[in-house]
Amino acid sequence: MRKLFFFTILIIALSNIQSQTLIGTSNHPNATANHNQRKIVRDSQQNIYVVYTDSLDDKLVIMGLVMTKSGESWSDPQIIAHGTNPTLAINVIDKISLIYQSNDSVSKIQLKQSEDFSNWSDSIVLSNTNYSCIHPVADCDSSGNIDIFWIEKNADTTNSLIYGLFKQDDQLYTKIIATKEHITDISVANSLLNINSVLYFAYQFQQDSIIFFRSRDKMVSIDTLYKTTGYQPCLTYNSYSEGSTNGSGFARLMYIDIDSNLLLQEQYDGTDCCYGDQVLHEGNVEYLCIDDIMPPIGHSYLFIKNESLFHAFYIGEGFGTVMLDTISTKPIFPSIAYKQFNIEYVDFIWMENSGSKYSIHYKRDKKYQYVYNEVVDEISQKGFTIKSYPNPFTDLINIQVVVENIDKLPLISIYDIESRLIQTLEPVNKVKNSYSFIWKLNQSVNIPNGIYIIRCTVDKYLAVQKVVKF
Numbered sequence: 001m002r003k004l005f006f007f008t009i010l011i012i013a014l015s016n017i018q019s020q021t022l023i024g025t026s027n028h029p030n031a032t033a034n035h036n037q038r039k040i041v042r043d044s045q046q047n048i049y050v051v052y053t054d055s056l057d058d059k060l061v062i063m064g065l066v067m068t069k070s071g072e073s074w075s076d077p078q079i080i081a082h083g084t085n086p087t088l089a090i091n092v093i094d095k096i097s098l099i100y101q102s103n104d105s106v107s108k109i110q111l112k113q114s115e116d117f118s119n120w121s122d123s124i125v126l127s128n129t130n131y132s133c134i135h136p137v138a139d140c141d142s143s144g145n146i147d148i149f150w151i152e153k154n155a156d157t158t159n160s161l162i163y164g165l166f167k168q169d170d171q172l173y174t175k176i177i178a179t180k181e182h183i184t185d186i187s188v189a190n191s192l193l194n195i196n197s198v199l200y201f202a203y204q205f206q207q208d209s210i211i212f213f214r215s216r217d218k219m220v221s222i223d224t225l226y227k228t229t230g231y232q233p234c235l236t237y238n239s240y241s242e243g244s245t246n247g248s249g250f251a252r253l254m255y256i257d258i259d260s261n262l263l264l265q266e267q268y269d270g271t272d273c274c275y276g277d278q279v280l281h282e283g284n285v286e287y288l289c290i291d292d293i294m295p296p297i298g299h300s301y302l303f304i305k306n307e308s309l310f311h312a313f314y315i316g317e318g319f320g321t322v323m324l325d326t327i328s329t330k331p332i333f334p335s336i337a338y339k340q341f342n343i344e345y346v347d348f349i350w351m352e353n354s355g356s357k358y359s360i361h362y363k364r365d366k367k368y369q370y371v372y373n374e375v376v377d378e379i380s381q382k383g384f385t386i387k388s389y390p391n392p393f394t395d396l397i398n399i400q401v402v403v404e405n406i407d408k409l410p411l412i413s414i415y416d417i418e419s420r421l422i423q424t425l426e427p428v429n430k431v432k433n434s435y436s437f438i439w440k441l442n443q444s445v446n447i448p449n450g451i452y453i454i455r456c457t458v459d460k461y462l463a464v465q466k467v468v469k470f
Contacts, residue, residue, distance in 0.1 A: 020327070020363040023065060023349070024077045027055040028084075031358055032333040032351050035232055035289040036137045036187045037087035039335035040349050040362075043094040045069055048337070048347055049117050051086040051098060052360055060084045060103050066117050067362075074362070080120060081112055089148075090339050091140040092194040097166075099126070099136045099148055109133045109150045111166060126164050126172060128152060133162070139190040139338070141197040144168050149177075149186045149201060159183040161203050163219050175219055180205040189235035189251065192292045192341040193418055198269075200251045202233035212253050212265070225267055228277075230257040234290040236299050236338070238419060249295055249419075252314070260285050262303055266317060280314065280321055281305065289336045291346050291367075295419050296455055297464055300324075300346045300367055302334045309334055309350060311365050319462040325365050343367065343417040343451060344466075384410065384458045392468040399425070399437040401456060408459040412437050415453045422452065441469075 031052040032039050040050045048067045053060060054077075062084070063077040080086075085101040096117055102108040109127035114120045127133035127150060136150040148164040161177040185204035190197070199219070202212040210233045212226040232255055239249035253265040262281040286304045293299035298315040311325035327350070334350040346365045351358045384403045391397065401410040412425040429436040439454075441447050447469060454465040 020361050021074065022359055023050065023067075023074045023362045024052065024063065024360040025354070025357045026052055026063070026351070026360060027357055028053045028060070029358065030084075030333065031360060032335050032349055034085060034087075034135065035287060035333075035335070036185065036234065037085060037135075037335070038138075038338055039086065039088065040337045040347060041088045041090045041096070042337050042340050042342060042347060043090060043096075044340050045094075046342070048362075049088060049090075049096060050349055050360075050362065051080065051088055052349075053084045053086065062086045062098070062100055064098075064117060078118075081110070081123065083110065085135060087136055087138055089138040089140050089146050091144040091146070092142065093144060094340075095144065097138065097140070097146055099138045099146075101134055101136065106130070107132045107134060109136045109148070109164075111146075111148075124170070124172075126150075126166065126174075127162065128174075131155070135186060137186045137188050139188050139199075140194075141190045141199070142194040143197060145197075147188055147190060147199050147201075149188055149203075151183050151186070152176075154179070157181075159205070161186065165218055173218075177219070177222075178203070178205075182206055185232060187233045187235045189237040189338075191249070192236070192238040192339065195239040195249075198237065198239075200235045200237045200253075200267075202235060202253065204231060204233055208258055210255055212267075214251070214267075226253060226265055228255065228257075228263075230255040230263070232256050232288045234288055234301070236290045236293040238293045238295055238341075252290070252293055252299055254280075254288060254290055254301060256285050256288055259283065262288060264314065278317070280312075287332075287334065289334055289348075290338075291336045291348075292338055292341050294343060294415075294417075294453075296413065296415050296421070297453060300336070300365075302336050302348060304331065304334070311346060311348070313367065315462055315464070319460070324367075325363075327363075331361070343453075383461050384456075384463070386410075386454070386456045386463050386465055388454055388465055388467055392470045394470065396438055396440040397467060399439065399454060399456075401435045401437070401458070403433045403435070403458055406459050406461070410435050410437075411457045413455045414439060415455060417451050417453075422447070 046069045051064045062081045064080040065077045067074045083100040089097045098112045110123045112120045132153045138148040146166040152160040160179045163175045165173040183205045187202045189200045199215045208229045214223045234254040237251040250268040262285045263277040288303045291300035307330045309327040309331040313322045331350040337347040387400045414422040425437040427435040
């Protein structure tokens, strides 16, 4: 009966995946624009929050709405602030920060905060009020502080990249990072699991020049990681193990090159950056935004190509990309949720031209192929299959790997949802090309109930399976 109940809940949950929802409309053609400005975040309870720009009575306003996990329905959009270019950041205790650009003739970068997305603090001005400041991006570190970047327009027509550290005690520290003829884009990423305060950031300037950076000490010192030419730099960063203080883990750096190819760099902490670019998608890529990363498994990202929006999952170096979803209704300006970290789902929004207005849509996709007592073989020509049973399990789980025409031993690793390696397995039996593994839980070691990831590699091929302990 318990298993029947579990699978009933599972079927209901899966039925809610892959359905898109119209959540609002806007009069503004750039309502969800700027790919690194997070217009959507999740809290630790999986409530979802969205902001976008609208134009009401010729005034720019920032609208906000929420979908509570319990209600599974969206609230009506409400005005949160007067301004434009909003971005959201959420800290480890689910405090939500809205950073945005004011409507003043000399535009300012402002901040409002809320514990529940309905009661908001008064606005705090972050930027120098003598100069117009635009295009804020932000993320939160492990201490709950906010790392914020924006562009300051100088009197001599140059632009300055400004960094602001806004602390929980409302103290603000700002610093000029660079001054260039023209700065057009900024990206920022803190640790997804709030394990450390390592900060990755990038900016684009002089039309097509990009530099990626890292700082371990709140911008006292800055490491230059990689210089290239292209557009729309994106970043995602995570760490391997809980309690890490030195930034162990790695970042993935994505951008569009001058030939409209989508490229990737992988930056491993403790190693020199960077190796050769990996071309993930060739030609006609127009727009890019990146989701979170689980280091042993991969990361999700969205891109627009030939007027279609694609959700893809990059499995890892040498293993390639899996295409998970395609939306072909001419979507524009997608935004993808970065925090709080979610190993299972990708939450994102986008706009579509609906005549006199712009419609705003939301969708939740699965991040991996969900497998429950089924065979994993999502990539044809992979050369092997993996099956795990029973799933869900309590004390042990059997893993069967069948290899075709590959003279290599399967390697099995078990990870938890925080990217921690739990165990590696050796085969207990082999019959022809079939290998048997058993993950038997040690009663003296506490393995909590929840989701675990089985990662199987055979030579240059990889498969991932999600299993549930209860």
